[in-house]
Amino acid sequence: MTPEHLSSLIVDVLNGLVADGSITLPDGVPSDVTVERPRQKGHGDYATNVALQLAKKAGSNPRAFAELVKARLEATEGIAAVEVAGPGFLNITVAAGAQGRVAADIVAAGQAYGASDAFAGEKINLEFVSANPTGPIHIGGVRWAAVGDALGRIFTKTGAVVTREYYFNDHGGQIDRFSGSLLAAAKGLPTPEDGYGGQYIHDIAAAVVAERPDALEADEETAQEIFRSVGVDMMFAEIKKSLHDFGVDFDVYFHEDALHKSGAVDRAVARLTELGNTYEKDGAIWLATEKFGDDKDRVIIKSDGQGAYLSGDLAYYLDKRERGFDRCLIMLGADHHGYVGRMMAMCAAFGDTPGTNLEILIGQMVNLLREGQPMRMSKRAGTVVTIDDLVGAIGVDAARYALARYSSDSNIDLDLDLWAKASNDNPVYYVQYAHARVCSILRNGADLGLAPAGEEFDPSLLSHEKEGDLLRALAEFPRVVASAAELREPHRVARYLEDLAGTYHRFYDSCRVLPMGDEEPGALHAARLLLVAATRTVLANGLDLLGVSAPERM
Template sequence: MNPTQLSLALSAALAAAVTDGELALDADQLPDAVHVERPRQREHGDWATNIALQLAKKAGVPPRQLAELLAARLRSTEGVASVDIAGPGFLNIRLEAGAAGELARTIVDAGEAYGRGDAEAGKKVNLEFVSANPTGPIHIGGVRWAAVGDSLARVLEAAGAEVTREYYFNDHGAQIDRFARSLLARAKGEPAPEDGYGGQYIQEIADAVLADVAAAGDPDPRTLPDAEAQEVFRAIGVDRMFGEIKAALHGFGVDFDVFFHEDALHESGAVDRAVARLREAGHVFESDGATWLRTTDFGDDKDRVIIKSDGDAAYIAGDIAYYLDKRERGFDEVIIMLGADHHGYVGRMMAVCAAFGDEPGRNLQILIGQLVNLLRDGEPLRMSKRAGTVVTLEDLVDAVGVDAARYSLARSSADSSIDIDLDLLARATNENPVFYVQYAHARTVNVGVNAAAHGVVRDAATFDPSTLAHPTESALLGALTEFPRVVAQAAALREPHRVARYLEALAGSYHKWYGECRVTPLGDEDVAPVHSARLWLNDATRQVLANGLRLLGVSAPERM
């Protein structure tokens, strides 16, 4: 019996009590679903609910009396071993071993579908993340968003949402100008401009631009006037840099559905259309020769200039047009992931969302990520050999590999700063969280191989879930039951780290079970039903570990 089935049994008990006149409630006063959860202390039972406390006032009876009424009906439900009442009216429910153990076959039969649901079904979500400027390699902050963003996309899809992964390609503005000037200076053998970019990668890109130009038979840009030369380095250099960014992300297991060019907003007239739309709604005004958006009407701390007095669009104008563009492309929810230095962006963009008649926090959601500190030998790692200033995606992957990098960045809440110990991630010990989880999966595979060698097989016809009665088996089954709820919650809260923390707890339950229960016979023992049942449980655990790791974009190795 899974939590959904237990919830339905409780709902049926409530409905029957109303029909029989035992409960003075109307049918429409009953909840659509009864929430059940794991007790904090497992000795209290397999599941618990506070439904009696929730409905007692409406029913006009003490909570414990209502709990007694429900308990009496629930005790006759197939698969329920006992129902106890605790405190003011909590119901603690213990399942029969067979009812609990049946979950193992359910998971194996479901395969990759176990854990997937429809909590987010019908939602068309645009998820924008990373969006690093194409002026250099992706630094560690952007790498965190790559890991978290891609994991969130996977979790949302598992919960039923239709997700588009989008990268905002900033190819418009002063940063690109500085990048082009830096390339030109390096090509000429001159020092980088005071406001320019340094690092070995600038020399590499500059050399690549010169090689491309030569291969095409075009004039050496160093012989052209600076303005013309700068445009050559801008056009080819930005394309080269962005190609490197895409390749690095792909190697990290992150691919995007859409690369949206900022230039397109200005060239297509999207900014003018967005401003006109807001003007028609009465939210735009003129002052001091500039055009303003009255964002204070929607909670912002001050009104915002959208068209400057010189006629140029302010930076926020592009953001306004981009948001409207996403909504006009049919996305119900727009999720944007931003770095720690973008807190001031939230209020003004939520005001923009409201000015368009949308619901802040639903149609527009902004997630702010905090800093990542890399440590080696206990000391902060600050410099990249190639970038010269910051630690990059390639630096992290070179140090610990893709799996450890992705897992370590995705296992903590994005709104908290984290320290990542590179030495720890390189160790094959249980202190290393990714090793701990991956080793559990590899162990399940090895157990399966040994079982086959000893003649232990999964036979649905003879599967006896009631033999899974050891306390560690009850605990492991309880952990496996939680996976669909964890995935749904991670999607609803936009917190994929919940999946990682769940996997670590599941791995712990599995390792304890492995130490207490044998899947293969000992010595000359015959293969018994309990051995087959335990193989079902072992393989169910393997499936859930693999499904969870897949949501994080991390491999599930068969050998370690």
């Protein structure tokens, strides 16, 4: 029995109590109630505080209200016992047969287990990474690649229609500095002041010359434009390949330059003017963001007629909304924290709801440690650690898992020596090994001619304490996925998988799954093998949400 099923049973009980006049709820019966696993053993399989929440509305005291619910709930099929505890908590023990049925339901659902309709029908634009095409993706961008892609998978699992989008910053001074750095490298000159250094600049400069040998013979302006157009494309091709090799691909690559060339900025300014949220001062056009919570108003069109930095953001946000997205999520680095207020004010200025139509997630710093010392520089990039450095050190699976395992609003220190280990000290190895172990048991069972229980499955056979612990852990998976989507926290899935792996190992140590020696295979072996198969399904589904492989052998 899953927490969701139990919640539904309690709602049915409440509806029955209202229908026969036992209780009165002026606001009606809630559509669902909170059901949680108690922290202490001996307090049942699940607990709910529904009586504490509704008793006052019903004109009753919580314990009396809880007793009414208890009496009806105990008479419900699948419920073994209900206890009223403390001021009115309900501790619920589920019958072994009802709990054991979870294993069969999970195996039947397969890859669909954990899915829900929590975000059904919502169109979500998920913008992440969006590194400038002036160098390889550094470790901060890699964090967003792992977290953003995992969040996209989790949103999809909960019913949303997700578009992964990369904002291609190909407009502005950083591109001029990049092309100037390439030209200088091609001519054997020192890196310009404020330019970009590193071996990759020399590599790309050489590649541009190989493709366009006429570049060095052209005048300065023409040469700069050749290195700009060809070099940016080459750099971005490298970025896309690195991300693809990391398991991250985007649905849309949006070019910033297109906003300025298409008239999108003018349309955005016109819309804001129609809404009465712009004004002219000192020859410039200003957006009145202060009245929407910003610390000051912002220039959007400068006195020379050129768009200010914010103008591109206005046009880009409006473009997303016009493309039909209900939610626009943007993932930014820690250095953009001061940027949030003006963006939310901009959202409100368009008549939208900050935090709903526009969300901004800020990711904190990642520090890499090797032999206990910070790893600060890439051999190729020169100044930063890149996505390829990280993958080269610990592999794609460990990198993705490690970066998605922590709350994105916290700084993390990744010990590369730990994450490269093939031992249970390494969290991703621990989870993947649990999956490989269950696959091995299923193969061994097949070799013995024993398959997971089918239609003849007797769920009441799974009555051992450790079987119950594992069944309850497996039943939590849909809730964990829904919570990860609601809170934008993929790390909840990773931590759940580690707990599940531990629960599985404790079950396996206490409950023999396969017959030994001359022992004849029986119904209990088949039932336990079904529980093992259910564990495999949940481990594989959870790892997939993180973009991490689920190996069958290790």
